[in-house]
Amino acid sequence: MDQIGTSNAFFSIWFLLFLALSVTPLVFSRTLSADPDPCDAMKLRDFQKLRSDQITVLINGYSESRIPLLQSIVAAYSGSSIVSSILVLWGNPTTPAQLLDHLYHNLTRYSLGTASISLIQQPSSSLNARFLPRPSVDTRAVLICDDDVEVDKKSLEFAFSVWKSNPDRLVGMFVRSHGFDLQGKDWIYTVHPDKYSIVLTKFMMMKQDYLFEYSCNGGVEMEEMRGVVDTMRNCEDILMNFVAADKLRAGPVMVGAERVRDWGDARNDEEEQEQVENGVREAGLSSRRVEHRKRRGKCIREFHRVMGKMPLMYSYGKVVNSVGEQGLCRKSGKLVFCDRD
Numbered sequence: 001m002d003q004i005g006t007s008n009a010f011f012s013i014w015f016l017l018f019l020a021l022s023v024t025p026l027v028f029s030r031t032l033s034a035d036p037d038p039c040d041a042m043k044l045r046d047f048q049k050l051r052s053d054q055i056t057v058l059i060n061g062y063s064e065s066r067i068p069l070l071q072s073i074v075a076a077y078s079g080s081s082i083v084s085s086i087l088v089l090w091g092n093p094t095t096p097a098q099l100l101d102h103l104y105h106n107l108t109r110y111s112l113g114t115a116s117i118s119l120i121q122q123p124s125s126s127l128n129a130r131f132l133p134r135p136s137v138d139t140r141a142v143l144i145c146d147d148d149v150e151v152d153k154k155s156l157e158f159a160f161s162v163w164k165s166n167p168d169r170l171v172g173m174f175v176r177s178h179g180f181d182l183q184g185k186d187w188i189y190t191v192h193p194d195k196y197s198i199v200l201t202k203f204m205m206m207k208q209d210y211l212f213e214y215s216c217n218g219g220v221e222m223e224e225m226r227g228v229v230d231t232m233r234n235c236e237d238i239l240m241n242f243v244a245a246d247k248l249r250a251g252p253v254m255v256g257a258e259r260v261r262d263w264g265d266a267r268n269d270e271e272e273q274e275q276v277e278n279g280v281r282e283a284g285l286s287s288r289r290v291e292h293r294k295r296r297g298k299c300i301r302e303f304h305r306v307m308g309k310m311p312l313m314y315s316y317g318k319v320v321n322s323v324g325e326q327g328l329c330r331k332s333g334k335l336v337f338c339d340r341d
Ligand SMILES: *[C@@H]1O[C@H](CO)[C@@H](O)[C@H](O)[C@H]1NC(C)=O
Pocket: 067, 099, 100, 102, 103, 106
């Protein structure tokens, strides 16, 4: 009961401290939201009727030292015509307001296109807050991303076209796996050379409905799993994969990118070298990376325990934007052009 009360209180606070998007550039304003409960506000929303010709980008920012990177990512995404708006979710409650004012000025000054940009200070550092549904988001698709990866415009637009033909799936570029360790007889977090079941929030595109599922549905089970995310200070991305796979009974879709600038971040750092083509040598893992994997494995086991089942499902292959703008899809184990049956 305690947890439920706390969480509702948090929801209210998030909304009270919601820094509204301002259409006037160079003005950074904080306003109080009229609606105290985002779940209530979203209940009546018909997600299917939302516009699906554009996306909303939700970028998590936390580290002040990474602000230049954040600016670069926002500028890059703002230059794409498929981006309706960009919400920078600032998760560090100790950042001085003045610094955020400057950041906001810079973000709007250097934006390239017509996308509206807003900066929202999250009142707590809870990682669950990044998945909070927001009434201002008027597109069906949202792109969830971290402040460590810049994806080129063409790949962003390609990913969106893949999402449009797979609107129920999570679409991503960076993938991981769950696995079952036969010796330890338990679930683990790992990387497989040829299959995956988890997309990371370095780039995660999905329908907005899943934000609602994550934050508002699922009763005490979801409440408890969001609690795991808070306790572990990690794994909100894994939980979102659980939520989507459980709803859909299908794994995510991996898309290829042409140019990715990956600066790595504290959380994903230790994983960078795991992106190998030919499998992973456990013996070669640094102790930090082993620790990171263990924590992520623990999350998987906790989510599995609470749900009483393992909803994650494997997907194989990746969709690539090959020569001639032709997408390749895997069908019955073979790579074929997506528009061919
Ligand atoms: C804003 O931009 C100026 C000029 O590029 C830079 O010196 C400053 O550090 C930036 N500040 C923030 C908070 O982004």
